[in-house]
Amino acid sequence: MTFLGIGHPVCRNCDGRMRITRRGSHVDERGYFERQEFVCANCYLRLERRVTTDGKVQELVLEVS
Helix, strand or coil, X not given: CEECCEECXXXXXXXXXXXXXXXXXXXXXXXXXXXXXXXXXXXXXXXXXXXXCCCCEEEXXXXXX
């Protein structure tokens, strides 16, 4: 599913739907990127996704609540 250009990931734990909770632009020593945070509606796994200006995606698991 895509909403406003955001593809919603599927949860790694339970295959549930993840919803976006935070979105914003950031910059670090590697350049500009968009930071997106998602949470699973079923098991509450939190995921951070960073999308660079050239479209590369990096996903990081933050925690399971």
